[in-house]
Amino acid sequence: MSELTIWTLDWVPEGPRGFVRDLRLRWACEEAGLAYAVRTIPFDGRETNHLAQQPFGQVPFLEDGGLEMFESGAGLLHLARKSDRLMPRDPAGEAATVQWTIAALNSIEMVTVPWWFLEISGAKNDGLTGWMGTRLGHMERVLGEQEWLAAGRFTVADLLMADVLRVAKVRSFGDRPATEAYVARVTDRPAFKKARADQLAHFEAADRKRAGPRSS
Numbered sequence: 001m002s003e004l005t006i007w008t009l010d011w012v013p014e015g016p017r018g019f020v021r022d023l024r025l026r027w028a029c030e031e032a033g034l035a036y037a038v039r040t041i042p043f044d045g046r047e048t049n050h051l052a053q054q055p056f057g058q059v060p061f062l063e064d065g066g067l068e069m070f071e072s073g074a075g076l077l078h079l080a081r082k083s084d085r086l087m088p089r090d091p092a093g094e095a096a097t098v099q100w101t102i103a104a105l106n107s108i109e110m111v112t113v114p115w116w117f118l119e120i121s122g123a124k125n126d127g128l129t130g131w132m133g134t135r136l137g138h139m140e141r142v143l144g145e146q147e148w149l150a151a152g153r154f155t156v157a158d159l160l161m162a163d164v165l166r167v168a169k170v171r172s173f174g175d176r177p178a179t180e181a182y183v184a185r186v187t188d189r190p191a192f193k194k195a196r197a198d199q200l201a202h203f204e205a206a207d208r209k210r211a212g213p214r215s216s
């Protein structure tokens with residue numbers, strides 16, 4: 001039996017499907033060839049029904065034997081320590097991978113998520129647009145100069161950066177050909193496709209379960 005368990009929600013509405021962050025952990029396990037199980041907590045009551053595992057009432061969280069951890073980025077770095085397919089073992093390669101993993105979260109996603117939220121909320125003047133342009137402009141320059149973020153090859157940093165950048169609204173922000181090519185290249189990986197397909201199947205099965213026996 002697998003020691004690794006990825007916890008996610010038992011169901012979500014259509015909108016976030018294919019983007020729920022358990023996908024990051026599924027994808028990393030697929031890249032690394034690590035066996036894992038997926039278990040769920042109920043969508044209804046999620047604000048408070050698993051605070052002991054995730055203090056913000058969110059998913060994912062990861063179980064590895066007796067160890068539990070929340071935050072997708074922390075889970076990814078944990079998995080990366082298990083496989084050099086996700087993070088090289090040499091000090092320079094490891095440092096670069098950690099650095100870009102944190103950058104994906106703390107320099108890019110910290111802008112893209114609040115910007116996206118204001119956009120879908122219909123804010124008339126999204127005050128974060130200038131900041132988005134600056135940050136995504138810097139990423140465009142970096143990705144125009146190098147194929148991968150760290151160590152000259154795919155690492156968990158690319159997995160995370162591509163996952164942050166592949167959101168449709170973010171993708172269509174400005175003309176950024178190097179970023180677009182990067183997102184397309186990284187999400188063309190079989191491990192991503194499997195993780196995404198598995199997540200979609202998971203929520204489709206939940207739809208059928210919710211609809212009851214008459215739906216089959």
Ligand SMILES: N[C@@H](CCC(=O)N[C@@H](CS)C(=O)NCC(=O)O)C(=O)O
Pocket residue numbers: 019020021022046047057058059060070071072073
């Ligand atoms: N910083 C957290 C963010 C987690 C997060 O935003 N989770 C979303 C799903 S992708 C969630 O649980 N949303 C449900 C909610 O907030 O009620 C991480 O990376 O793990």
